[in-house]
Amino acid sequence: MCGICGILYPGEEQRVQRDRLAQMNARIVHRGPDDEGFFVERNVGLAMRRLSIIDIRTGQQPISNEDESLWIVYNGEIYNHRELRSKLEARGHRYRTQSDTETIIHLYEEYGRDCVQHLRGMFAFAIWDRRSRRLFIARDRLGIKPLYYSYDGTKFVFASEIKAILAYPGIKPEFNQNTLAEYLAFGYIAGPETMFAGIRKLLPGHTLELDDSGEIKIESYWDLSVPADSERRPRSHYIKAYRALLEECVASHLMSDVPLGVFLSGGLDSSAVAALTSKIRGEQIETFSVGYGEEAYSELPYAREVAQHIGSLHHEVQLSRHEFFESLPKLIWHEDEPIVWPSSVSLYFVARLARERVTVVLTGEGSDETLAGYTRYAWTLQNSRMDRVYRSAVPSVLRQLVRQGIAAGPLGSSLHRKLEHTFLVRDGASWPSFYFDNFYSAFSSAEATDLLTASAHATAGDAYRGSMQHWEHSPGDLLHRLLYTDIKTYLVELLMKQDQMSMAASIESRVPFLDHVLVEFAATIPAEFSIKGLAGKHILKTAVEDLLPKSIIYRKKMGFPTPWASWLSGSHLDQLESMLLEPRTTARGLFKRDVIQRLFAEHRAQRRDHGNRIWRLLNLEIWMRVHLDGESPPRDLEIQENMAALPARPAASV
Numbered sequence: 001m002c003g004i005c006g007i008l009y010p011g012e013e014q015r016v017q018r019d020r021l022a023q024m025n026a027r028i029v030h031r032g033p034d035d036e037g038f039f040v041e042r043n044v045g046l047a048m049r050r051l052s053i054i055d056i057r058t059g060q061q062p063i064s065n066e067d068e069s070l071w072i073v074y075n076g077e078i079y080n081h082r083e084l085r086s087k088l089e090a091r092g093h094r095y096r097t098q099s100d101t102e103t104i105i106h107l108y109e110e111y112g113r114d115c116v117q118h119l120r121g122m123f124a125f126a127i128w129d130r131r132s133r134r135l136f137i138a139r140d141r142l143g144i145k146p147l148y149y150s151y152d153g154t155k156f157v158f159a160s161e162i163k164a165i166l167a168y169p170g171i172k173p174e175f176n177q178n179t180l181a182e183y184l185a186f187g188y189i190a191g192p193e194t195m196f197a198g199i200r201k202l203l204p205g206h207t208l209e210l211d212d213s214g215e216i217k218i219e220s221y222w223d224l225s226v227p228a229d230s231e232r233r234p235r236s237h238y239i240k241a242y243r244a245l246l247e248e249c250v251a252s253h254l255m256s257d258v259p260l261g262v263f264l265s266g267g268l269d270s271s272a273v274a275a276l277t278s279k280i281r282g283e284q285i286e287t288f289s290v291g292y293g294e295e296a297y298s299e300l301p302y303a304r305e306v307a308q309h310i311g312s313l314h315h316e317v318q319l320s321r322h323e324f325f326e327s328l329p330k331l332i333w334h335e336d337e338p339i340v341w342p343s344s345v346s347l348y349f350v351a352r353l354a355r356e357r358v359t360v361v362l363t364g365e366g367s368d369e370t371l372a373g374y375t376r377y378a379w380t381l382q383n384s385r386m387d388r389v390y391r392s393a394v395p396s397v398l399r400q401l402v403r404q405g406i407a408a409g410p411l412g413s414s415l416h417r418k419l420e421h422t423f424l425v426r427d428g429a430s431w432p433s434f435y436f437d438n439f440y441s442a443f444s445s446a447e448a449t450d451l452l453t454a455s456a457h458a459t460a461g462d463a464y465r466g467s468m469q470h471w472e473h474s475p476g477d478l479l480h481r482l483l484y485t486d487i488k489t490y491l492v493e494l495l496m497k498q499d500q501m502s503m504a505a506s507i508e509s510r511v512p513f514l515d516h517v518l519v520e521f522a523a524t525i526p527a528e529f530s531i532k533g534l535a536g537k538h539i540l541k542t543a544v545e546d547l548l549p550k551s552i553i554y555r556k557k558m559g560f561p562t563p564w565a566s567w568l569s570g571s572h573l574d575q576l577e578s579m580l581l582e583p584r585t586t587a588r589g590l591f592k593r594d595v596i597q598r599l600f601a602e603h604r605a606q607r608r609d610h611g612n613r614i615w616r617l618l619n620l621e622i623w624m625r626v627h628l629d630g631e632s633p634p635r636d637l638e639i640q641e642n643m644a645a646l647p648a649r650p651a652a653s654v
Helices: 020-025 081-090 100-118 162-166 176-186 234-251 270-283 300-310 322-337 345-354 367-371 375-393 397-410 412-420 431-439 445-451 453-457 466-475 480-489 490-504 514-523 538-543 570-581 593-604 611-628 637-645
Strands: 002-008 035-041 045-050 070-078 121-129 135-138 148-151 156-159 206-209 217-220 260-263 286-292 311-317 359-364 508-510
Touching: 002 070, 002 121, 002 162, 020 045, 020 162, 020 206, 035 070, 035 490, 045 070, 045 121, 070 081, 070 100, 081 100, 081 260, 100 135, 121 156, 135 611, 148 162, 156 162, 162 206, 176 431, 176 466, 176 611, 234 514, 260 270, 260 345, 270 300, 270 359, 270 367, 270 538, 286 300, 286 345, 300 311, 311 345, 322 345, 322 490, 322 611, 359 453, 367 480, 367 490, 367 514, 367 538, 375 397, 375 431, 375 480, 431 466, 445 593, 480 490, 490 508, 538 570, 570 593, 570 611, 593 611
Parallel strands: 260 286, 260 359, 286 311, 359 508
Antiparallel strands: 002 045, 002 156, 035 045, 070 121, 121 135, 135 206, 148 156, 206 217
């Protein structure tokens, strides 16, 4: 819906300067090219950029309550706002607009910090309470909408994107080197830290309060619980209930006063969302897909099949290798931190395509992490069972010899990659090795130690601490523990990608699979109903059999592939190696030159597949050049034009 930012100086000695707030707000104009708004009062300032979707005529922000004792800036959509509005009006609250933003502020009047418990949707918002002189900030339960902040005890600066915080004078982009090991392993940071020193993220399902005393208070208001097996139901119950809830969620996510479409990959999740959207609307919908010229990596034929089946007006774009690499600096600027998955680039291009026709899109994000869709879940369940037998029957010395033999043996990259995922190589006594290194880590802890210089290793931090904290806190059986950990870590990064890449094209993406009521129900589904063999999501597959062809429902999962592997060859590989070994890169003092040379040599000779490692190193270097060295790519022409066309609006100063 928009982007928000703000400043609070605890105490009342220092005054917020509107031009500082405007500089921050200008950095996120792509999040809201339609309008802007400001509230400035002594030591506090709030600002927003608006992408008009609900109540286009009167929904401008910041918005206050009736007596202007509360002011809010907000990013997101509240799908139950009409139901909440009726209840609030019955309790005497008076509305001036039709927007969901105003509902939040009346809820805060009624319930204070517990207002978040009533919200069903995606959101990040900040409320300034003039009476208590307190700033209240909240982020939605799953982390669909982002919120970052910097606080040094004298100034609190927050925004939807890190780049807006960096626009505040005196906040310089510095590498938080304690995150390096975790980045090399996962590509993202699981906890509240970011890769920028002094800039943190408010975690999903948390609130933050700060008043004139300067004391910051952060609390969790939601966590995903996994019920005990006491109310076990037949499989048919879960199929029927999940379908009904999913249909309800898709219907609620169609709320919009502007054109709306669906991102359609041709996979089960987006196809189910598209089919339900078409069914509920009862009219032709628009769908959007992205693919590549390399047919082995393109899902466009499947997307076309689904589009034809539901009768959608279908649009697609093909992404070339040149466009992919040329766009990386700009998209890393948009993501703020290095890009974890090549599919982020594809997502931006399909969002840009969709923006030509619609302002809102529905996506299939979140189904895999809530319904066990990834092969790694089923594989880990089987691997764990076999590992228990293997470790009880085979002495540790012999197991170690097997590991060493596989690592050093003359195996091709394909066979080596397959064996790497088995209990023969993974140490079942170490969860980071058995699971995280198996399916997430580009560089394991041992490989990072080999790669990093002595000085970099000394400050690189713990690769697994953030993810292990969630794993150790996870409830339920093994499958539900895997899902819980991913929802708290991996999914949060996926949602950041979804948000940043769609908002880079000034389009809002919505994720009906992540309505928290649906997610909470999914957590009650017994493991044996979710997984069969190495395939998951069986509840969803059965639930949508009446909507989609079985060739789509039961086809092998491709997972939004990118031809990255085929692009890492010949002169293309040489160019990347040259970039990662040039003096400017090596002068950073992070990585051993000879280890990088060995990675490229092994990949070139097809002895090992180092594609994921090369991607990780490439993105880190481009990120440093863009954000730390100041090589910011030019803003999109359409964004500049939108900014120039906007009329200046005065701040809502008091």
